Amino acid sequence: xxxxxxxxxxxxxxxxxxxxxxxxxxxxxxxxxxxxxxxxxxxxxxxxxxxxxxxxxxxxxxxxxxxxxxxxxxxxxxxxxxxxxxxxxxxxxxxxxxxxxxxxxxxxxxxxxxxxxxxxxxxxxxxxxxxxxxxxxxxxxxxxxxxxxxxxxxxxxxxxxxxxxxxxxxxxxxxxxxxxxxxxxxxxxxxxxxxxxxxxxxxxxxxxxxxxxxxxxxxxxxxxxxxxxxxxxxxxxxxxxxxxxxxxxxxxxxxxxxxxxxxxxxxxxxxxxxxxxxxxxxxxxxxxxxxxxxxxxxxxxxxxxxxxxxxxxxxxxxxxxxxxxxxxxxxx
Amino acid sequence: xxxxxxxxxxxxxxxxxxxxxxxxxxxxxxxxxxxxxxxxxxxxxxxxxxxxxxxxxxxxxxxxxxxxxxxxxxxxxxxxxxxxxxxxxxxxxxxxxxxxxxxxxxxxxxxxxxxxxxxxxxxxxxxxxxxxxxxxxxxxxxxxxxxxxxxxxxxxxxxxxxxxxxxxxxxxxxxxxxxxxxxxxxxxxxxxxxxxxxxxxxxxxxxxxxxxxxxxxxxxxxxxxxxxxxxxxxxxxxxxxxxxxxxxxxxxxxxxxxxxxxxxxxxxxxxxxxxxxxxxxxxxxxxxxxxxxxxxxxxxxxxxxxxxxxxxxxxxxxxxxxxxxxxxxxxx
Numbered sequence: 001x002x003x004x005x006x007x008x009x010x011x012x013x014x015x016x017x018x019x020x021x022x023x024x025x026x027x028x029x030x031x032x033x034x035x036x037x038x039x040x041x042x043x044x045x046x047x048x049x050x051x052x053x054x055x056x057x058x059x060x061x062x063x064x065x066x067x068x069x070x071x072x073x074x075x076x077x078x079x080x081x082x083x084x085x086x087x088x089x090x091x092x093x094x095x096x097x098x099x100x101x102x103x104x105x106x107x108x109x110x111x112x113x114x115x116x117x118x119x120x121x122x123x124x125x126x127x128x129x130x131x132x133x134x135x136x137x138x139x140x141x142x143x144x145x146x147x148x149x150x151x152x153x154x155x156x157x158x159x160x161x162x163x164x165x166x167x168x169x170x171x172x173x174x175x176x177x178x179x180x181x182x183x184x185x186x187x188x189x190x191x192x193x194x195x196x197x198x199x200x201x202x203x204x205x206x207x208x209x210x211x212x213x214x215x216x217x218x219x220x221x222x223x224x225x226x227x228x229x230x231x232x233x234x235x236x237x238x239x240x241x242x243x244x245x246x247x248x249x250x251x252x253x254x255x256x257x258x259x260x261x262x263x264x265x266x267x268x269x270x271x272x273x274x275x276x277x278x279x280x281x282x283x284x285x286x287x288x289x290x291x292x293x294x295x296x297x298x299x300x301x302x303x304x305x306x307x308x309x310x311x312x313x314x315x316x317x318x319x320x321x322x323x324x325x326x327x328x329x330x331x332x
Numbered sequence: 333x334x335x336x337x338x339x340x341x342x343x344x345x346x347x348x349x350x351x352x353x354x355x356x357x358x359x360x361x362x363x364x365x366x367x368x369x370x371x372x373x374x375x376x377x378x379x380x381x382x383x384x385x386x387x388x389x390x391x392x393x394x395x396x397x398x399x400x401x402x403x404x405x406x407x408x409x410x411x412x413x414x415x416x417x418x419x420x421x422x423x424x425x426x427x428x429x430x431x432x433x434x435x436x437x438x439x440x441x442x443x444x445x446x447x448x449x450x451x452x453x454x455x456x457x458x459x460x461x462x463x464x465x466x467x468x469x470x471x472x473x474x475x476x477x478x479x480x481x482x483x484x485x486x487x488x489x490x491x492x493x494x495x496x497x498x499x500x501x502x503x504x505x506x507x508x509x510x511x512x513x514x515x516x517x518x519x520x521x522x523x524x525x526x527x528x529x530x531x532x533x534x535x536x537x538x539x540x541x542x543x544x545x546x547x548x549x550x551x552x553x554x555x556x557x558x559x560x561x562x563x564x565x566x567x568x569x570x571x572x573x574x575x576x577x578x579x580x581x582x583x584x585x586x587x588x589x590x591x592x593x594x595x596x597x598x599x600x601x602x603x604x605x606x607x608x609x610x611x612x613x614x615x616x617x618x619x620x621x622x623x624x625x626x627x628x629x630x631x632x633x634x635x636x637x638x639x640x641x642x643x644x645x646x647x648x649x650x651x652x653x654x655x656x657x658x659x660x661x662x663x664x
Contacts, residue, residue, distance in 0.1 A: 003651075005556055005557040006557055007555070007556070007557040008516075008528060008532070008557075009516040009517060009520075009528055009529075010512050010513065010516050011516065012557065012559075012644065012645075012646075013557070013645055014557040014558065014559060014645070014646050014647075014648055015647045015648065016648050016649075016650075016651050017648070017649055018649060018651055018654075024561075024562065024600040024601050024650075024655075024658050079639075079647050091556075092535040092539070093528070093531055093532065094535075094556045094557075148639060148642050148643045148645075150637070150638030150639050150641070150642050151638055152638045156635070157635075157637060157638070158636065158637025158638065159637075167638075167639070169639055169643075171643070171645070175642075175643035175645050176643070176644035176645070177642060177644035178643070180342050180644070181341055181342065184340075184341040188340070188341075196340060196425070197341075199425055200340070200425065203424040203425060203426075207424070223339070224337055224339070224340070224423075224426045225337040225338055225339040225340075225344065225345070225346040225426075226346065227344075230356065268356040275637060275638035275641055276638065277638050277639075277641060277642030277643075278642075279642065296641075296642070298638075298641055303488070303489075303490040304490065304636055305482075305484045305490025305607060306482030306483055306484045306489070306490065306607035306608065306609050306630075307411075307480060307482050307499070307501055307609075309482070309607055309609060309628075309630055310480050310482050310507075310509060310607075310609030310611065310628070311480045311501075311503070311507035311508070311509050311510070311609075312344065312507050312508035312509035312512070313344075313345055313346070313347060313480075313503070313507050313508070314344075314346050315347045315349055316346055316347065316348050316349070317348075317350060318348075318350065318356075319350055320348075326356050
């Protein structure tokens with residue numbers, strides 16, 4: 001059983017998810033298992049993954065057989081496990097609990113060679129719909145407080161499989177990054193009685209220099225203080241705290257804009273590794289006036305070294321205004 | 333002039349340190365400039381670095397000429413610059429200031445092939461003494477609030493030069509990681525009237541399972557909730573909040589223990605990339621009852637992917653008790 005452990009000084013939680021029988025040298029990262037060989041995510045190999053929890057198919061379809069457009073399956077090597085109780089306990093001054101959670105893989109296409117950035121729009125839209133559907137479904141399990149949805153693309157960004165996929169982890173505690181964002185947003189709201197993200201959108205639209213693209217419902221910009229060169233945020237222009245409230249027309253608009261961001265990024269730096277994450281309100285929370293859901297897209301271009309680890313500062317070699325200009329001006 | 337910018341939601345500071353004339357593709361990380369060719373840190377090449385701010389030599393010695401044991405020089409490509417004023421200004425709802433600070437390189441040996449882990453003890457001791465001497469000197473500049481001392485070893489850990497060196501960055505603001513640690517320590521102290529690190533040392537000594545090694549004055553253990561497999565912390569057993577108060581006998585003892593930790597780590601995983609950082613009290617602070625200086629040693633074995641970025645959680649595949657056992661039992 002994986003274990004959740006809390007650092008007593010910082011309150012930071014760690015998942016101890018033991019990979020059995022490994023020796024220290026098995027953890028050296030410089031190995032590449034991502035290319036070539038058998039792919040468990042390809043169409044035709046459905047039986048090699050755990051049974052699917054969701055699929056979208058163009059016609060009536062037998063689960064775990066070919067013919068799907070998108071499928072969601074439990075991760076075969078989950079960081080957290082779905083069966084059991086939390087059993088919170090102390091150990092002297094330390095705190096720990098069982099590693100209960102869900103860890104799922106969203107397989108974004110049946111075709112091995114179709115990168116997310118170049119998915120047909122209708123297929124990419126299904127990915128965004130699947131995020132909403134899994135969030136809505138996992139909210140029924142009262143053990144879970146948050147679902148973190150993320151994508152790793154490319155080995156440098158932590159992807160261990162080449163086939164286009166994203167992942168979700170349902171967590172029994174609110175992650176620190178989310179509580180910090182919620183606290184920051186609430187402090188601003190108490191002072192201004194406005195959502196800080198709404199104010200940021202307003203300022204970005206008027207300054208223009210960091211905006212990458214926008215359409216009727218969404219906007220994408222390089223944030224004022226980006227951790228990484230070419231970091232981008234994608235937000236709905238109209239205030240909304242939870243991704244679960246997305247409707248069909250919004251999905252079209254989101255897909256349009258997100259797809260454009262990814263194309264611009266790839267045209268600037270072909271094949272660049274990246275992560276993206278969705279930050280939305282905690283599961284089952286009421287609509288929040290102070291929080292605004294958003295995606296953060298992080299190209300993996302600089303390495304995190306001792307200074308960043310030790311300080312929490314990041315060093316970024318490209319001013320966001322220049323990064324945005326590169327992204328705006330590239331031909332797509 | 334580099335710029336310091338603050339994320340308005342999280343309060344996280346970013347250094348925008350522009351590398352002139354670069355194109356987006358220049359930032360792809362998968363290039364290796366660390367091996368072969370000319371080394372500016374080698375003995376004989378003193379004129380290719382900025383003039384030294386400190387040197388230790390066995391005999392009277394002309395600065396910036398061979399014959400030194402250790403030298404400290406300003407970084408030729410500094411993230412922050414030493415000349416100027418902070419000029420804090422707002423930009424709408426955003427905050428920024430000039431990137432004023434010091435960025436120095438501690439060249440730990442004149443010999444290119446001498447890795448830190450295998451330095452003779454007398455030479456390694458000079459590294460720890462240099463950390464203290466630079467901290468004490470930089471404390472005289474009232475613009476600086478903190479000095480972050482760190483080491484990157486190996487390309488995966490962010491080192492761009494192979495020759496053994498560490499670095500320091502003097503900062504005009506307290507880094508978030510330090511304020512979080514100080515706040516966590518203070519909260520515990522208010523509740524218990526004891527230093528949390530002293531209590532942790534007490535518990536680690538009684539549980540034994542995570543202790544790697546100890547001597548009269550120092551202890552090294554794998555923390556209860558480590559971010560990375562084989563993470564180690566090194567602390568003085570006697571309460572002390574500031575590294576600046578280190579004396580000569582303590583340096584011998586620290587060198588002895590630190591050297592043993594590094595040897596054990598390298599014997600478990602030869603050539604493993606790693607970072608270490610020093611966390612000490614802010615510059616010019618009074619002795620603090622609630623804070624305890626320490627080193628954190630972080631082998632770079634797992635990649636930071638979307639989940640870690642997005643959540644602030646870390647996934648660690650080795651329980652710290654097992655990592656400590658590997659480290660204790662390896663032959664050195």
